[in-house]
């Protein structure tokens with residue numbers, strides 16, 4: 001049996017299509033990527049035979065045939081595959097890694113194309129891209145424009161609260177919620193060492209480590225990431241309108257990131273639920289503010305499996321392969 005079972009939509013002209021291998025294709029993120037790739041007819045997905053999926057030499061042979069490898073593996077396994085690719089010399093494909101292993105590595109580009117004006121070009125032009133964590137996608141999207149605009153000093157004492165659906169914890173967490181052994185809701189990360197903190201601090205350009213309090217609830221996917229602010233602790237007389245203007249300016253024209261108007265349904269009801277963007281690559285940003293009490297809460301809503309993982313991976317993949325945004 002060949003090491004690759006090529007799932008082709010191989011029709012005339014297929015030779016010019018970019019070829020991609022998803023390492024870890026049967027995990028939560030890998031399945032989500034493959035589902036999205038099935039809808040894209042300008043990419044050929046090469047799949048490894050099931051019994052060879054952890055076999056390094058079979059992987060290497062397959063990786064020599066592709067333009068890009070997407071890693072959907074635990075950190076340790078991602079590092080092993082990256083070492084394998086680093087040893088391939090000129091035959092090495094581009095790498096897009098969904099794990100936490102390389103997100104703050106200096107020789108990798110951070111796969112959040114909306115981070116800054118030149119970030120999409122960086123992603124296009126490097127060989128190694130780290131897909132962001134789900135929570136940092138929301139946190140950085142809210143914080144970075146405020147720091148860049150000078151509304152939030154880099155040493156501001158930031159707190160990030162968040163709630164995620166249970167698919168964020170991969171196959172084992174999904175099983176524990178679906179067999180009823182997990183609690184309905186819990187806070188975690190209370191040891192101040194959550195794996196997303198380094199990327200959240202670095203790409204938000206904060207000099208102080210944020211306090212990050214994630215939580216997980218009994219729903220499959222979707223998330224909210226929120227940042228509470230005492231407005232009088234910010235310099236000047238910053239109010240909701242200025243925060244909103246800075247975010248709106250940063251994401252003007254963005255296809256996937258939108259900033260909701262200050263007056264929106266959630267602001268009127270005082271409530272926001274996490275599942276509305278499920279199965280999309282969208283990220284919504286909200287500014288809730290009270291001029292009376294001089295307080296604000298910034299909120300990002302996204303699908304942890306969409307813009308928080310597989311959707312972002314496909315967006316980055318297309319940039320890395322020089323394909324138009326589908």
Ligand SMILES: NC(=O)C1=CN([C@@H]2O[C@H](COP(=O)(O)OP(=O)(O)OC[C@H]3O[C@@H](n4cnc5c(N)ncnc54)[C@H](OP(=O)(O)O)[C@@H]3O)[C@@H](O)[C@H]2O)C=CC1
Nearest residue numbers: 024026027028029054072073074077098099168170171309
């Ligand atoms: N779930 C989410 O919302 C997000 C996840 N991520 C990241 O994506 C990566 C994958 O996570 P997720 O999909 O949730 O995890 P899962 O546990 O759902 O899947 C991981 C997959 O990797 C496979 N695997 C493990 N070791 C190897 C190996 N050496 N070679 C090939 N396959 C291997 C596993 O197979 P087996 O079970 O047989 O060992 C499993 O199918 C992680 O680094 C995670 O941090 C990123 C953003 C969001």
Ligand SMILES: CC(=O)N[C@@H](CCC(=O)OP(=O)(O)O)C(=O)O
Nearest residue numbers: 100132133134135164168169216
């Ligand atoms: C609910 C839950 O457990 N979520 C995961 C994060 C999922 C994610 O996006 O993070 P990575 O990309 O870094 O894997 C966690 O907190 O570890």
